[in-house]
Structures are given as C-alpha cells and as structure tokens.
Amino acid sequence: MRKKTFKHGVHPPDFKSLSSDFAIEMPDLPKVATLFLSQHLGKPAIPIVAVGDKVKTGQLIAKQDGFISANIHSSVTGEVIAIDSFIDPTGKKSKAIQIKAASEDDWVELVDDENYLELPTEEILKRVQDGGVVGMGGAGFPCYVKLMSKNIDTVILNGVECEPFITSDYRIMLERGEEIISGLKIFMKVLGAKQGIIGIEDNKPKAIKAMQSLLVGQSDIYVQPLELKYPQGGEKQLIFACVGKEVPNKGGLPTDVGVVVQNVGTAIAAYQAVRYKKPLIERVITVTGSAVRSPKNFCARLGVSFDYLLEEAKGAIAPVAKIISGGPMMGFAVGDASACITKTSSAVVFLRKSEIFQSQESKCIRCARCVDVCPQNLLPGKIGDASMNGLWDEAANGGALDCIRCGSCAYVCPAHIKLVQWIDLARLELAKRPKLEEKK
Amino acid sequence: MKLVVSAAPHLHDKLSTKSIMWNVAFALLPALCFSVYYFGLKALLLTVCGIASAMLSEALIQKFRKVPVTIDDGSAFVAGMLVAYNIPVSAPWWIPVVGSAFAMAVGKHAFGGLGSNILNPALLARAFLMASWPTIMTNWSKTTLGSISGMMGVSRDLVSAKAKVLVSSATPLGVVKFLRDQNFVDGLGVTAQQGKEVALLLMNKLSSFEVLQNLFWGNCGGVLGETSVIALLLGAGWLAYKHIIEWRIPTCYILTVFVLTYIFGGIDGIFSVSILFAAFQVFAGGLILGAFFMATDMVTSPETRKGRIVFGIGCGILTVLIRLKGGYPEGVCYSILLMNLTVPLINRWTMPKFFGSTGKGGAK
Numbered sequence A: 001m002r003k004k005t006f007k008h009g010v011h012p013p014d015f016k017s018l019s020s021d022f023a024i025e026m027p028d029l030p031k032v033a034t035l036f037l038s039q040h041l042g043k044p045a046i047p048i049v050a051v052g053d054k055v056k057t058g059q060l061i062a063k064q065d066g067f068i069s070a071n072i073h074s075s076v077t078g079e080v081i082a083i084d085s086f087i088d089p090t091g092k093k094s095k096a097i098q099i100k101a102a103s104e105d106d107w108v109e110l111v112d113d114e115n116y117l118e119l120p121t122e123e124i125l126k127r128v129q130d131g132g133v134v135g136m137g138g139a140g141f142p143c144y145v146k147l148m149s150k151n152i153d154t155v156i157l158n159g160v161e162c163e164p165f166i167t168s169d170y171r172i173m174l175e176r177g178e179e180i181i182s183g184l185k186i187f188m189k190v191l192g193a194k195q196g197i198i199g200i201e202d203n204k205p206k207a208i209k210a211m212q213s214l215l216v217g218q219s220d221i222y223v224q225p226l227e228l229k230y231p232q233g234g235e236k237q238l239i240f241a242c243v244g245k246e247v248p249n250k251g252g253l254p255t256d257v258g259v260v261v262q263n264v265g266t267a268i269a270a271y272q273a274v275r276y277k278k279p280l281i282e283r284v285i286t287v288t289g290s291a292v293r294s295p296k297n298f299c300a301r302l303g304v305s306f307d308y309l310l311e312e313a314k315g316a317i318a319p320v321a322k323i324i325s326g327g328p329m330m331g332f333a334v335g336d337a338s339a340c341i342t343k344t345s346s347a348v349v350f351l352r353k354s355e356i357f358q359s360q361e362s363k364c365i366r367c368a369r370c371v372d373v374c375p376q377n378l379l380p381g382k383i384g385d386a387s388m389n390g391l392w393d394e395a396a397n398g399g400a401l402d403c404i405r406c407g408s409c410a411y412v413c414p415a416h417i418k419l420v421q422w423i424d425l426a427r428l429e430l431a432k433r434p435k436l437e438e439k440k
Numbered sequence B: 001m002k003l004v005v006s007a008a009p010h011l012h013d014k015l016s017t018k019s020i021m022w023n024v025a026f027a028l029l030p031a032l033c034f035s036v037y038y039f040g041l042k043a044l045l046l047t048v049c050g051i052a053s054a055m056l057s058e059a060l061i062q063k064f065r066k067v068p069v070t071i072d073d074g075s076a077f078v079a080g081m082l083v084a085y086n087i088p089v090s091a092p093w094w095i096p097v098v099g100s101a102f103a104m105a106v107g108k109h110a111f112g113g114l115g116s117n118i119l120n121p122a123l124l125a126r127a128f129l130m131a132s133w134p135t136i137m138t139n140w141s142k143t144t145l146g147s148i149s150g151m152m153g154v155s156r157d158l159v160s161a162k163a164k165v166l167v168s169s170a171t172p173l174g175v176v177k178f179l180r181d182q183n184f185v186d187g188l189g190v191t192a193q194q195g196k197e198v199a200l201l202l203m204n205k206l207s208s209f210e211v212l213q214n215l216f217w218g219n220c221g222g223v224l225g226e227t228s229v230i231a232l233l234l235g236a237g238w239l240a241y242k243h244i245i246e247w248r249i250p251t252c253y254i255l256t257v258f259v260l261t262y263i264f265g266g267i268d269g270i271f272s273v274s275i276l277f278a279a280f281q282v283f284a285g286g287l288i289l290g291a292f293f294m295a296t297d298m299v300t301s302p303e304t305r306k307g308r309i310v311f312g313i314g315c316g317i318l319t320v321l322i323r324l325k326g327g328y329p330e331g332v333c334y335s336i337l338l339m340n341l342t343v344p345l346i347n348r349w350t351m352p353k354f355f356g357s358t359g360k361g362g363a364k
Helices: A121-130 A168-175 A177-191 A205-214 A235-243 A264-276 A306-312 A369-373 A380-388 A392-397 A408-412 A419-439 B017-027 B029-039 B042-065 B075-085 B094-111 B121-132 B148-152 B161-167 B172-180 B182-187 B192-206 B209-217 B229-241 B248-264 B275-283 B287-294 B305-325 B332-349
Strands: A032-036 A060-063 A078-087 A093-101 A154-158 A195-201 A221-226 A259-263 A282-288 A296-301 A322-325 A332-334 A347-351
Touching: A032 A078, A060 A093, A121 A177, A121 A264, A154 A177, A154 A235, A154 A264, A168 A177, A168 A205, A168 A264, A168 A282, A177 A195, A177 A205, A177 A221, A177 A259, A177 A264, A195 A205, A195 A235, A205 A221, A221 A235, A235 A259, A259 A264, A264 A282, A282 A306, A296 A306, A306 A347, A369 A380, A369 A408, A380 A392, A380 A408, A380 A419, A392 A419, A408 A419, B017 B029, B017 B075, B017 B229, B029 B042, B029 B075, B029 B229, B042 B075, B042 B094, B075 B094, B075 B121, B075 B287, B094 B121, B121 B332, B172 B192, B172 B275, B172 B305, B192 B275, B209 B229, B209 B275, B229 B287, B248 B275, B248 B287, B248 B305, B275 B287, B287 B305, B287 B332, B305 B332
Parallel strands: A154 A195, A154 A259, A195 A221, A282 A347
Antiparallel strands: A032 A093, A078 A093, A282 A296, A322 A332, A322 A347
C-alpha cells in the first residue's frame, strides 16, 4: 500500500535500535508502588483507602471524580503506607497513594468473557470505565469518554511511535497484535465505526508485517504504512495522514471529522478490561538510553520508580546525567530518579553527559525554519517574538492557540530559542483573558 | 546522581546560527577562487580588507553598545565578504573597508544588530558606495581577460572603432545598455537603419554559446564575486544540500528575470530576442550572486512560504525593469533592497492558513 504522511515536520535521529530487538520482559515485582491520583487528563481521582489498609492487586484504591477522570487501582498486593505528595513523571510533586508490596501477588477476581464482543454497549463502556483505562500514548484521556462519541465512521489506532528512543508500542505490535486487534474491534463495535485503520511508520516494517498478517481476510480493518516523520503520532497529523481530513482548529476534535484515535496500548488495556475485567495496573515501558547497561522493554507495574527500572535493566553503564520521562521531543527531564511511572509513561531514557544538548538562546535571525517544519502551519518564530515582548494579540495571530507543543520548531531553531515554552507562555496569558473580561 | 533538568525538546538539529553563517562563508569560497584566478591577487586583498573591516567594526560597535561581542558567529565575516564581492577589482583597498564599516554601522547595528536589520547590509553598502564613488565603483578597466568585444568578435569592418571603444572593457550588461541606448546608434555615425542593424547583430552575438560559456566560467567584466556562474552555483548547491537556502526565492527570482527578458528584452518589440539572450541575462551581472546569496538572506526575506514566492517574483520584476528601462545597466542590488522594504507587508499579507482552518476533509 502507498505510504502516506502529513505536511511538514522533522526527521530527528530515532535511537530505536537500542531497545527495539528486546522482547517484552516482566521485571521482578517492586517493593513499593506509588500510584498518583492524577494519571490522566481531567480531575484527579479521590482516594477510597486509608493508610494501613490492606489491598489486593487490581483493587480500586481511588475512584474517578466527575466525567473526565479515571479510576486508580493498586498495582501490587500489600499495605497502604502513605497518601502524600511524590515526584511524578513530569518532575513535579503530585498526590499519590503509596503501597508497600508484600511478597505475594494476590489479584482481585477476574472473569473471562469469551463472547466479550456480544456484550451490550453500556456494559463494555462500564468495564472500560471501571478498569481506569486512559489513552496510553501520552495525553491520558479517559478512554470510555472517547468511546461515547457519536457519528464515528473510522477508528484509527496509533502505532506510529514517532518519538525517538521509544519502542514499547513497537514491541506490543510484534508480540501482542491479536490483543490490539481485539481492542480495535471493541472500539469499532461500540462506536459503530465502519473501518479501522492501524497507522504505523515505515521504520517499523516488522510491525507493519506482523499486523498485516493478522488481518488477512479482514475487509474493514487495514494497516496504513506511513512515511517516517515527526510528529506523525500527533492525533491531528495521524488523522490527516490516514484519511486526509483536517481536524478543525480552535478547539475542534477528531470526532468533528468522524474519527476516534486510540493508541495501540490503549486497545490492549481496553480489551483486557472488557474481556477479563482486568484494570489498568501495568503497561509496557521502554527503559533505554546510552547510560543503560541493558536497554529493555518492560511490562511494568504502575507506580514503580525510575531507579527501580534502571536496576531491572542491569543498572547504569556510565554516569547518568539526564533522565527523560517519555520521548526526547516532548518528554520531561526529571531531576529525581525516585519519580514513579504512570499510565501514560511510555519510556524512561537515561542519557550520558556527552549526549545532553545545552545551549543559550540567541537572537532570532528570521530564517523561518520553524515556519517550514510546523505541522500546524503556524508561525512559531512570530509567536515567540510576540511572547518575549508581551504582545499577546500578536502571539494569537501567529497561531499560539493552535500549537500542539510537538517541539519541531525548537528542534530546528538555529538560535536555540525555547519556542515551545515561549508559546506556552502566550497560551497561558491568552487563556487568562476571558476570565479578566468576566471580572470587568 | 546529579541530573540536568531542561525544557523539551531534548534533541536538537545540528545547525546553529553560527554554523549557518560559516557555511555561507564556505559556500562563497569558490567564487573567490575564480575571482582571484581571473582578476589576480588584488581580488583576495580587497576581500580580506572587507572582511577585516566588517569584523573590526562589529566588535567596536558592540563594545560601544555594551552588548556581547559576537564576531565569532560569522555573520560579520559573511557581510564583509559580500561587500567585497560587490566591488570592482580596480577599486582601492579602502573602498571595501569603508563599505564594510558602513554595512555594519548603518546596515546592521543601527537597526539593533543581527536579526533586526531591515535591509541587507552588504547591498546597502554597495548602494552607498555607488552613490559616493560612482566612478570607482564602475571602473572595469582592470578587467584583464575576456573583454566583451573580444568575446563577441567585433571587427573593424563591422562597426566603427568608436563602437568598439564603447563596448570594450565594460560589463556584459553594460554592453546591452549601450546597445539599447539611442545615443549609441547615433554615435556610430551611420543611418538609423544601419545603426539598428548593428545593434541587433551585436545582441545576437551576445546570445552566442561562446559568450554564455565565458559568462558561465566567469571570464568577463564585473564586480569581484558576481562573474563566475559555476562558482556561485557550486556554493549555492552546498547551501541547498545543507538546507540553509530554500528553493522558492532563487527559483522565482531567476525564472521571473528569464521570462520577462525573453518577452521584453529585445529592441524590436516583444518576443524579439532568442531564448539564449534570456539565458545571457540570467548569467550576466549579479543575478546569480543576488538570487542565491543576497535575496535569500534570512533576516531580510519573508518568513512565509507564499511570501518567499512573492518576494522572488518582485525582485525579478524590479531587476528587469531597471535593466531594461532604468538608468543603470544592472538592477539586482536595488531590486533586492526595495523588496527588503516590503517584507513586513508581504509577511502580513501571506499569513499561512493554520492547520484545521481550511475546512479541508469535510469537517462536519
């Protein structure tokens, strides 16, 4: 099939070969799990356990608060030892429930509904919601909310994984393709979608092949090979690449063009929640970087710490100078290795000193390289300039509100201007506006 | 474990402002080599004077402005080089010195330094030098090789010796200007009809492969850096390979000049010249240097994609207007300077449509 792609974008080096050939492994059970109340978009969950309570693996420990929120379950068997602030994968302090794990792994009761596709839609939605399933690609949007969309004709599974270093989605496509397709079928059934597309970039030919071989004879589901380019995994970019539709700007959603996008990992989580009532308590995460002795793809329990993952990957081979939670384009540099992973943690990258890019901002030379790469067709340099000078209207004219924070502009900027953060500043200022007007 | 915390993205493309500037300087080297080959070592001396003056001026001005001295970023080096490239080899050493100092002081730092200037500093310096020392700036007498009359094979029985004096030791575009000028025909002392025939014949000679070949290698009169098409194209190729220049401006600029001269270039109504004459107009003068190295100056060209097309076409129209209808034989310098002034407007009028605002794909 002809490869497709979106407009503009960049080609960062991908570093995927560090970990791409290592099959998913189960690390040892952790001694402690720290489960954040906010692992998703929307309101944090509300704890329903207290310090000293004994919990089982998969037991609900915090329940969702409001429509856009998600349940949190214990990822280990043990005793709640703290409900306090801990360092989350973005490097900030965030409220979490800490559980000291016992030696055994005692699960809550699971079921096995072989005819899970026959279940009524409400029951499927309820199981996805109860399981605390959220988008595992990064945003963490509650899955069941997306599944309640109307007028959907296409479900796109995101197997692009365009961020350098990360190979977790690649591995699950190779090893757990059947579960992905089962999840996709659930999505299509609930949404009444006529077609399902799995978008995979052409730097993962084995994954394309593996998925295609599972789809022989399927007319309504196909694999769409995509030309390698960052940020193809961006929801809007992926939709354009696969079906040629532009999601409207100014707050438009994929549902406006009849599409729902889910990550391939989310499909597995949803499948397990629907068939087995298994809550989302573990995920595949890539532990990689040149400072790691033995890069791995782990199926790790949620709430384990970065240093635990590093130890499980046989430790550091060189002094670790930087830890990136997520990919290097949009991920967070975290200053503390005791930070713990969440439902949206796709990778932890441990870098050596020699690999760290550091430089000073200098003056914009108007080279317009940012304009040439912006997948949203904005004027990042103009927004940055306006933001530095506090001209928020100018920033809005340059498209500040349509930025997807992919970092392509900052990646190519020869003056090393922190464009993403300047644009963030403009967006924050512009977001304050209606409130100011209301006060008047 | 001591960890570095910084904002995303954590990866970066290799190109920096500094490397861009030094790449441009590198891309300008072939032209310097050809210049030294054809014009002698004085070409090198003038270039060194221009560069030294530019870097020294910038350092002094930055000290005076109490801002960090940034002469190692290569932008002053490139500007000095380009100032020298716009000077004839016969000029005295202080011409590039004064020109570069002017470029830095008035062209660049009066507006706030790198990234803030409105006009291309090197071209502004050329305009300044042209206005201040017009005879020095248009003295082609030291042009050693390939005087245009020789290339054209003008012989005594064809035109009078007077015509030969007029066309010899000038730039190729200077010759065209002579030929288009009524005074030239009158000066031959022949009838108007005969004069026109001579002019037409000479125009045809200009469009010969032999002349084009000489222009291609750089064997003709002109300022230091503009004569050798091949050398400039080598440099431009390097910059394109490095993704430092983008195709829109040079392509639109050169195509516009080519098409417009093909239509209006003749002295006998529209479409009265051969396609080779249009090629001659592209190779001759400063078009190649201007289109690839000056119009593409990042600071003074539009940021939007459409804007770059408008800018290139605008430069082309103005260049052809000046060449064919204006008082100067060459119009690259002034056309780019004029278009520089329109950049803010072009940027405003060619704002891109944000992704999602086009309604493409039938949003419901």
